[in-house]
Amino acid sequence: MRIITGSARGVRLDTLEGEMTRPTTERAKEAVFSILRARADLSGARVLDLFAGCGQLGLEALSAGAAHAVLVDQSREAVRVIEKNAAKTRLADRCTILCSDAASYLRSRRGHEAFDCIFLDPPYAMRAVAATVEDILRARLLAPGGLIVCESGEPDPLGFGTGTALSGHFSLLREAKYGKAYITLVTAASATGAGGDES
16 A cells, blocks of 8 residues: 655555455545546645545545645554554644544534545445534535545445435535445535534
8 A cells, every 4th residue: 555646655554454444445546536636636725534544545635735634543553553654654744643433523623624625434334424424514524615535335325316315415526436445526515515404
């Protein structure tokens, strides 16, 4: 596993074994950042990497020019690996690394400064994409025009095909399958913004 673009290109990252910290494959990561480069300029962006695992998505964004990244994982072992990878890539001064579950972190940050790009890659067995996106909406943590990149083990985790209430908050930019992973890229729908429900 390595950084594929930017200032830390080629740096190999430490990873964690086990299903609960399954890293995004390099093929899927290359596709994600190719799409991001076509859709948005990461230069100066504020990035949130939830269920960060070894930290590769947040660190990749920093390498590509993001100003700051917050990387969150509930595993202390994962946090130690992220810290090591941040040092290896010389990006530690531009990231905040937190040991917390995603839901608790999002509750604690409600109303704080929003993010331009949010990576969401929970363990497939948790099926947590939709619930976590709801928490992001409630916390108002997606900036206007911001992007959410979801990785899941099932297609259409936000219900665009069924017209769920959650899908109405977003415009679908891209969905593609890479191996067992479904990558979904969405942006806040202009009519709703990123505010969501106040409840």
